[in-house]
Amino acid sequence: MIDERALLEALNSTPVVDGRSQDLWADDAELRRWAQEHGGPDDAPAIDWLRTARDVLQTATLGPVPEAELQQMLSGVCRLPEVGESGLRWRLQVPPERMLAVELVLAWYDVRERRPGRLRPCGNDECRLFLLDRSRANTARWCSMKTCGNRLKARRHQERTRQAPTP
Template identity: 65%
Template sequence: MLDDQALMQALNSTPVTDGRRRDLWREDHGVDGWAREHGGLGGDEERRWLLTARDALQAVESGTPGEPRLRRVLAGVRRVPRPCATGIEWHLEVPPERRLAVELVLAWADVKERMPGRLRPCENPECRLFLLDRSRANTARWCSMRTCGNRIKARRHQARTREAPRSG
């Protein structure tokens, strides 16, 4: 099963660089490297399912419809209990080319359940990244304080400075 880090890598695979949205998964088949790193098979079908799942999760987390695509990814999937030496293990019954996409959606669902309200888009409107807020106060607003946080704060300061009456 995929972990939080794999989920965040997938969600954050469409950054904005120099004002231009990039898709690291589509560029040079970057999705293939991610898939191999997480036990994927490779191939066009797996790639299509992963892109569908990633795009749907990004949409849902950004407040736009993505549920129909998630339903397509999860259609016909079953979790089956199997006895083992330590108790019960749950196994996915899913076509092999869809396994990683399903695991990505399940990792997202797990984070939503374990950490409600902590997965969200960066508040910088020019950013396409997401953050998983692990702070006690749950007040993180930016994917990175160094980049997005400082930019937003600098813009607000400049706006206040322009609006402030000049003495003199």
């Protein structure tokens, strides 16, 4: 099952490392490992759907939601109620090759609904990561204070120091 942590892993699978864009999911073996870790199929069609879902959700998180692409991924999907000893449970009915991609999309929508405005890109324009702001005040700006936050604060401090008049 895809949870918030797995959603962020997927969204953050295209980081910038040493100034160069990377795609951690370009390696089929890495993406297969990720799919297996999250209980999904790891065949070629499944990993193609995962890459597509990741790309569409990154676009949707940065700006307007690409509704047609999301609708294509969710086409024919339904949830069926199942009653058992533990109560009511909803089973997702979807072609196996789209299972994880659909779960990724549903997790993204769930976060948007339960935590509106809290899933967003890092405030560092040179970073391609996303963050889920869990702070009470909803003021988190960076994917990591240790990297992006400190880097930008140090840069601003240096700019202020350079602009300050000398006595």
